Amino acid sequence: MSVHDDLTTVQRCLDDLYRSVGRLEKQLGSGGLEMRRVLVDADHLRESVALLREAVTTPPAPARPDLVSIPDTPYDPSLWIDSDDEGLGARDRRAP
Template sequence: MSVHDELTSVQRCLDDLYRSLGRLEKQVGGGGLEMRRVRMDADHLRESLGLLREAASTPAAPHRPDLVTISDTPYDITLWTDSDDEGLGARDRHAP
């Protein structure tokens, strides 16, 4: 099945869920916390399916990472005055 067919199938299932929830609300009552939570979850599913449908309808462009320009100018040496040279030890000490 294609993505469009799958999304249509899921939409039909969600429509069936809404119909079933409507019948259940008539039997149980729609004012309870549990029923409100189930209804909100179904609404979230419907919103998520809409977002998924939008994402599937746009052609997937290859994602290229943004390029970062690195300047060729030397770094300011004062940035490293309080640190040791890695692997070389401190400037005023000698290796054993």
């Protein structure tokens, strides 16, 4: 059996459980602590299976690209002639 088939089977059983709990709620009423707890637990199971289904159907994150090596040789100083010193402002002006 595949994971998808197993999840479908679990969902079907969970739907049956939810219907049975609904019938019990009609017979016993929803005011008791025990009944409220069963209802909350059934809701948690339903949410958990939905999250599990989503996690299984979500494609895995793409693999990290290969690392790019950066040479240790200095950059050409002409690349920086028209730029300002970062955070210091322009060369011919004063900082406030």
